[in-house]
Amino acid sequence: MTLSLLVPTHREDRPLARCLDSVAGQLLPGDEVIVVGDTHDGPLPGVERRVVGYGPQFTYLPHDAGHHCYGHCQLQAGLAIARGDYYHCNDDDDVWTPDALTLMRRAVQFWPGKAMLFRFRSYFQTVYWDELGRFERNHVGGHCLLAPRVDGKIGRFSCDYNGDFDYVSSAVEACGGPREAVWLTDVVAIARP
Numbered sequence: 001m002t003l004s005l006l007v008p009t010h011r012e013d014r015p016l017a018r019c020l021d022s023v024a025g026q027l028l029p030g031d032e033v034i035v036v037g038d039t040h041d042g043p044l045p046g047v048e049r050r051v052v053g054y055g056p057q058f059t060y061l062p063h064d065a066g067h068h069c070y071g072h073c074q075l076q077a078g079l080a081i082a083r084g085d086y087y088h089c090n091d092d093d094d095v096w097t098p099d100a101l102t103l104m105r106r107a108v109q110f111w112p113g114k115a116m117l118f119r120f121r122s123y124f125q126t127v128y129w130d131e132l133g134r135f136e137r138n139h140v141g142g143h144c145l146l147a148p149r150v151d152g153k154i155g156r157f158s159c160d161y162n163g164d165f166d167y168v169s170s171a172v173e174a175c176g177g178p179r180e181a182v183w184l185t186d187v188v189a190i191a192r193p
Contacts, residue, residue, distance in 0.1 A: 008071025
């Protein structure tokens with residue numbers, strides 16, 4: 001089982017290294033990290049150098065969607081080239097927990113082929129989701145979802161602020177819907193630590 005981890009970024013001064021450092025030591029052979037740069041305002045050569053410097057499991061993909069949209073268009077572009085069996089998205093100013101990928105792999109062993117909804121902690125120290133099975137916008141987001149590759153189908157991000165829920169919703173639907181999703185209490189990502 002391999003993982004594709006996707007990270008959008010949009011400026012040279014973002015804390016991307018902290019994000020990538022949090023996952024670099026957790027990768028196994030076949031895993032990949034795809035950083036997609038929003039190049040609408042121009043190229044990001046420093047970001048590209050930084051990403052490539054992490055080694056062959058890290059890919060930099062420039063993407064100009066013609067507008068800015070919270071990184072959602074960038075994540076969609078990254079999903080289009082991802083090769084892993086499962087996908088997880090994180091933001092460039094967030095981190096994966098030290099055991100995130102171990103928790104994900106363990107969950108896949110128990111529930112292969114299922115969409116899994118982990119928890120994440122915000123910089124307010126609030127943990128999302130707080131109510132098991134509550135599948136709605138502003139309660140479950142992109143940080144939560146570990147989605148399997150399903151017959152070439154991938155979720156779709158929309159370009160509004162809550163566009164990550166549209167991705168979660170469409171990916172979960174491709175795996176049988178919210179009733180088939182597995183809810184896990186483990187925190188796998190921390191927003192703006």
